[in-house]
Amino acid sequence: MLNSFTGRTHTHTRTHVHRVPERLKRPRNVRQRRYAKRDEGSHRAIRIIFNITHTHRLPYAYTHFLSQVSFAAMKSVLKAGRKKDVDVVVPPKELTIKQIQDQIPAKYFQRSAVWGMYYVFRDIFQVLVLYFIMYRAVMPVLTVFEGAVYGVAGTNIVSWIVVGAVKFAAWTVFGIAQGLNGFAIFVLAHECGHQAFSSHRLLNNAVGLLLDSAILVPYHSWRISHGNHHKHTNHLTKDTAFVPRKEKRVIDLVEETPLVMLWNMFVIFTFGWPAYLLANIASQDYGRRTNHFEPSSPLFNKEDRPDIVLSNVGIVAALFILGLCSYQYGAYNVFCWYVVPYLWTNFWLLYVTYLQHSDLRIPHYSHEHWSFVRGAIATVDRDYGFIINGWLHYINNSHVVHHLFSQMPFYHAIEVTRHHIKDIIGDAYVTDNRSLVEMLCETWRECRYVIPSEGISVFYGFIRKDT
Numbered sequence: 216m217l218n219s220f221t222g223r224t225h226t227h228t229r230t231h232v233h234r235v236p237e238r239l240k241r242p243r244n245v246r247q248r249r250y251a252k253r254d255e256g257s258h259r260a261i262r263i264i265f266n267i268t269h270t271h272r273l274p275y276a277y278t279h280f281l282s283q284v285s286f287a288a289m290k291s292v293l294k295a296g297r298k299k300d301v302d303v304v305v306p307p308k309e310l311t312i313k314q315i316q317d318q319i320p321a322k323y324f325q326r327s328a329v330w331g332m333y334y335v336f337r338d339i340f341q342v343l344v345l346y347f348i349m350y351r352a353v354m355p356v357l358t359v360f361e362g363a364v365y366g367v368a369g370t371n372i373v374s375w376i377v378v379g380a381v382k383f384a385a386w387t388v389f390g391i392a393q394g395l396n397g398f399a400i401f402v403l404a405h406e407c408g409h410q411a412f413s414s415h416r417l418l419n420n421a422v423g424l425l426l427d428s429a430i431l432v433p434y435h436s437w438r439i440s441h442g443n444h445h446k447h448t449n450h451l452t453k454d455t456a457f458v459p460r461k462e463k464r465v466i467d468l469v470e471e472t473p474l475v476m477l478w479n480m481f482v483i484f485t486f487g488w489p490a491y492l493l494a495n496i497a498s499q500d501y502g503r504r505t506n507h508f509e510p511s512s513p514l515f516n517k518e519d520r521p522d523i524v525l526s527n528v529g530i531v532a533a534l535f536i537l538g539l540c541s542y543q544y545g546a547y548n549v550f551c552w553y554v555v556p557y558l559w560t561n562f563w564l565l566y567v568t569y570l571q572h573s574d575l576r577i578p579h580y581s582h583e584h585w586s587f588v589r590g591a592i593a594t595v596d597r598d599y600g601f602i603i604n605g606w607l608h609y610i611n612n613s614h615v616v617h618h619l620f621s622q623m624p625f626y627h628a629i630e631v632t633r634h635h636i637k638d639i640i641g642d643a644y645v646t647d648n649r650s651l652v653e654m655l656c657e658t659w660r661e662c663r664y665v666i667p668s669e670g671i672s673v674f675y676g677f678i679r680k681d682t
Contacts, residue, residue: 274605293578293673301575303673306643307398308586315588315619318639323627328413329648330626335403335422335607342396346552349389357382386555395606400410401564402625408438409445409621430560433492434523440498440514445621448590449572449579451672455498455514457572458490459579459674461662476659483569488561524638567607570597570654571614572660576645579672591618592640596632598648615644636649 323367361378368374406412407423420434427434435579440455451461490496495505501513508527510520541549577593580586588666596612598604604612609629623631633645637644645655665672 216651225627292394293671303576303578303671304642305578305671306589306592308584308638309348310586310588312588312591312619315639319620319631319635323631324620324623325627326411326414326622326624328415328418330624331403331406331412331422334626335385336427338396338399338403341399342393345389345393345396348606352390353385357385390555390559393556393562394563397430397560398558398563398567399602399607401430401432401560402610404432404434405441405610406608406625408434408441411622412625424525424529427526428533430557431530432531433523433526435490435519435526436515437526439519442571443514445618446587447585448587448618449577449593450585450590451579451581451583454497454590457496457569459573459662459672461666461672476656478642480655480659484562485558486561487565499501533675563607566651566655567597567611570647570658571595571611573643573674574647574656575658577662577674577675579665581670581672584670591615592643594618594645596644596646597654598646599651612646 256620269277293305314606352508360381364374364378368377386583403412404423404426407419407426410416410419412419412422423438424434427437444454451458492497492507495501495507495514498505499676503513505512505514507514508523509528510523512523515523537549537553540553568608571594574595577595578589579593592615596613596615598612599607606670609632610617613625613628616623616631617625620628620631666675
């Protein structure tokens with residue numbers, strides 16, 4: 216089957232295909248061949264019609280679609296960045312979710328409670344194993360090391376710094392790893408919120424409520440606001456997450472300096488997630504105080520209020536348990552064993568989601584230019600390496616498919632990503648496999664604000680105050 220955007224061949228048993236008439240297999244004259252060659256790589260519709268080989272099969276529905284849509288609407292390429300040197304591919308507004316779904320095998324849309332629970336127990340097991348390693352293996356080694364340093368060098372500022380640095384490094388590694396586990400648990404709760412965990416809504420919501428409450432996330436509250444994000448992804452006035460700033464002059468060039476950039480990253484990645492939940496930071500302006508805990512918040516409808524209250528009960532219960540642990544074992548131990556991993560969980564959550572929705576190559580749309588498919592495709596798949604990819608249930612490198620089909624389980628979404636999505640949406644598929652630091656620094660530096668371009672907004676970086 217020839218897909219509806221790229222012109223590549225794809226086989227699917229659910230779609231009836233027809234042989235291409237002999238007269239359409241190749242350009243019929245010099246003028247057509249010249250035209251097809253000139254437009255190779257950008258004018259895909261022309262290539263589809265005039266550059267089909269004998270191995271292709273063209274469904275009637277697709278030829279009808281082409282006949283109804285002007286070529287100019289098939290794909291636009293805009294320019295982004297300060298130098299306007301980055302291509303932003305805008306898919307046709309007429310492209311529908313059904314046209315994409317028809318090219319994906321039906322088996323990938325099946326949900327399994329057994330597989331869902333397997334991953335829940337796997338993640339909990341990883342959390343417990345890491346706690347065990349830290350408590351039974353790492354801490355005794357740190358104690359021996361501390362005694363050896365003080366025994367040899369005595370108690371002085373140098374030995375104190377050495378011991379402190381080693382302890383800090385050990386707890387940092389523990390926090391990073393346990394934070395990955397915490398974010399993996401968040402991803403499973405996120406699956407529950409999309410009803411991708413299983414086909415049983417009650418099971419999904421029960422598991423999601425328990426998992427999210429354990430990491431101090433109001434399950435139903437975020438499920439609802441996140442659902443609105445999916446319904447209006449990259450809509451400039453309706454999206455609820457990572458809404459870009461509109462064109463503005465940067466007040467001072469000091470904002471560009473590495474020191475200030477690092478400080479801003481620290482603040483955002485440490486406190487950004489709680490700030491979003493408590494004050495709706497980086498979302499739409501509703502003209503009043505907004506948060507994820509108030510049942511009457513404009514984020515929710517009236518019928519959502521019982522679910523919001525239930526989410527709040529889950530958070531209160533988790534805080535009560537933490538309070539008991541502080542009373543029993545001391546606040547310092549709770550800080551080391553829970554708060555440190557919690558902060559790193561927040562880091563990974565903000566890091567991954569920020570990079571999924573911020574890139575020079577993705578457009579943002581005003582109401583008249585937005586469509587569900589355009590918004591869903593305007594996300595980024597980023598490869599963190601096979602270990603972290605699997606650790607985080609592939610949420611980082613199968614996000615485009617997730618936005619197109621949010622009820623598809625993550626273990627199927629990654630297969631669709633690997634084998635199908637590029638062939639379906641072509642150049643509109645945005646991915647990145649650079650290092651984690653390089654991806655973050657470029658995105659942070661360049662994706663500062665958007666300005667309209669042909670009715671569609673693209674990212675630009677810093678502008679000097681005097682320009």
